[in-house]
Amino acid sequence: MDSKELIKRYIYAVTKNLPVSNRQDVARELQSLIDETLAERSQGAQPTDADTKAVLMELGSPSDLAAKYSPQTKDALIGQPYFSVYLRVLKIVLLAVTLGMTIAALVQAFTSVEGSVLVILGSVLGSIWQGLLGGFAWVTLIFAILYQKDVKLDADIEDLDDLPAVPEKRQEIKLSEIITSFIFTILFLILFVIVPQVNIPFLVQPSGLTSIFNADVLIRLRWLFIAVTAAAVLNQAVRFITRRHSLPVFITTLLEMIMQTALLLTWFSTPNVLNPAFSAELGSLVPSFFVPANWAPLQLLPQTLRMMPLLLLIVLGGFLLGSLIELIETSVRTFREVKA
Amino acid sequence: MNDLNAIYANFVVELRRGVTNLVVLNQCQQPSYGYQLVKNLAERGVPLEANTVYPLLRRLEDQGLLRSDWDTSAEKPRKYYQITEDGLELLAQITASWRESVKNIEAILEE
Numbered sequence: 001m002d003s004k005e006l007i008k009r010y011i012y013a014v015t016k017n018l019p020v021s022n023r024q025d026v027a028r029e030l031q032s033l034i035d036e037t038l039a040e041r042s043q044g045a046q047p048t049d050a051d052t053k054a055v056l057m058e059l060g061s062p063s064d065l066a067a068k069y070s071p072q073t074k075d076a077l078i079g080q081p082y083f084s085v086y087l088r089v090l091k092i093v094l095l096a097v098t099l100g101m102t103i104a105a106l107v108q109a110f111t112s113v114e115g116s117v118l119v120i121l122g123s124v125l126g127s128i129w130q131g132l133l134g135g136f137a138w139v140t141l142i143f144a145i146l147y148q149k150d151v152k153l154d155a156d157i158e159d160l161d162d163l164p165a166v167p168e169k170r171q172e173i174k175l176s177e178i179i180t181s182f183i184f185t186i187l188f189l190i191l192f193v194i195v196p197q198v199n200i201p202f203l204v205q206p207s208g209l210t211s212i213f214n215a216d217v218l219i220r221l222r223w224l225f226i227a228v229t230a231a232a233v234l235n236q237a238v239r240f241i242t243r244r245h246s247l248p249v250f251i252t253t254l255l256e257m258i259m260q261t262a263l264l265l266t267w268f269s270t271p272n273v274l275n276p277a278f279s280a281e282l283g284s285l286v287p288s289f290f291v292p293a294n295w296a297p298l299q300l301l302p303q304t305l306r307m308m309p310l311l312l313l314i315v316l317g318g319f320l321l322g323s324l325i326e327l328i329e330t331s332v333r334t335f336r337e338v339k340a
Numbered sequence: 341m342n343d344l345n346a347i348y349a350n351f352v353v354e355l356r357r358g359v360t361n362l363v364v365l366n367q368c369q370q371p372s373y374g375y376q377l378v379k380n381l382a383e384r385g386v387p388l389e390a391n392t393v394y395p396l397l398r399r400l401e402d403q404g405l406l407r408s409d410w411d412t413s414a415e416k417p418r419k420y421y422q423i424t425e426d427g428l429e430l431l432a433q434i435t436a437s438w439r440e441s442v443k444n445i446e447a448i449l450e451e
Contacts, residue, residue: 022398025419026398028410028417028419029374029394029398029419030394032373032375032416032417032418032419033374033375033390033394035416036375036416036418037375037390039416058390059390059391060389060391064391065391065395068391068392068395069395069398
């Protein structure tokens with residue numbers, strides 16, 4: 001690593017958790033200080049890498065210096081630099097909860113038979129509000145504990161060579177990407193674990209609703225669904241913390257994909273994976289959705305999958321393909337980074 | 341013995357910490373930048389670390405006691421800090437308070 005890169009990494013490590021409003025100015029001032037000290041140390045000659053290291057060592061570890069820029073008097077529930085991170089996490093969680101709860105509440109509202117529009121609207125708003133309060137309380141509690149107990153946001157860096165690289169544009173993971181997958185994860189959790197009876201409603205009739213998947217199977221496999229959700233959240237958390245494609249991101253993506261594949265294989269090899277009522281309804285409504293039982297390629301599939309409507313098989317295949325593409329993308333970007 | 345040395349070093353740091361604000365505010369009556377302050381003070385027997393002075397300058401600015409300007413006309417851009425009206429008022433007060441303390445503590449030590 002050359003001097004310039006080392007300085008860039010050092011300054012980034014110091015400033016990344018400072019409030020956005022003065023992050024750049026602190027970075028500029030530090031750069032000016034380091035340049036000045038280096039120039040004096042090398043007496044006009046080109047400063048060597050050893051000079052740079054000595055100057056940075058003298059300034060102290062990045063986390064110590066960052067702490068000096070945000071003094072902790074512990075007179076707040078959540079102080080800097082935790083507060084900036086807290087705000088970022090809070091925004092994402094509240095957004096995801098709002099979207100997830102809205103969809104779940106709408107599904108429940110439309111599947112409940114009684115009630116006027118106003119009552120339904122009231123209950124939808126009520127559950128969103130409850131979800132928001134819950135999300136707010138949990139995030140606040142977790143960050144308050146992190147701050148009060150002095151849990152380090154960054155690992156202490158002993159050796160300057162271990163400073164992580166400043167993320168470049170192409171290695172950066174977009175926040176919108178993380179938020180989108182987080183919202184889908186919350187939805188997944190709500191539909192398949194919290195309200196398995198509803199899961200994905202297909203038909204809503206006065207007599208009740210017809211969901212696509214068999215709720216008994218979902219309940220039996222509950223822990224597998226929870227494990228997949230946990231793997232997804234872990235992956236998103238790592239992405240959120242590192243914000244760039246790196247080995248930990250790759251490993252957690254791989255883990256998530258393995259869990260997903262295990263779930264899909266287990267789930268779809270269970271007998272009666274579909275709600276029998278759904279199969280019947282669909283068969284009577286759109287017979288062409290069913291693949292003819294004697295269709296040759298179908299004979300290669302396990303018995304349980306033969307009764308799957310073609311559309312679902314395509315969705316399933318598409319899903320697996322999507323995960324595979326994501327994994328390949330992650331590994332390519334990780335490899336690039338490691339090489340660089 | 342090593343223990344005593346460590347305790348002594350710690351005492352000196354603690355003693356100096358209280359007057360850092362006073363010294364830095366005093367020096368900023370002329371526009372100065374961080375590195376220059378560190379050098380000047382070290383030459384005059386008050387060594388302060390750059391990693392203390394820089395965050396301190398920023399804190400004093402946040403408190404409205406200093407104001408700052410980037411000077412980009414020179415080859416190296418530098419951020420100059422200068423004391424404000426409020427800063428001057430406070431400086432007068434803490435200087436008086438310091439002198440008073442020194443006098444009183446001296447008297448105790450002389451006893």
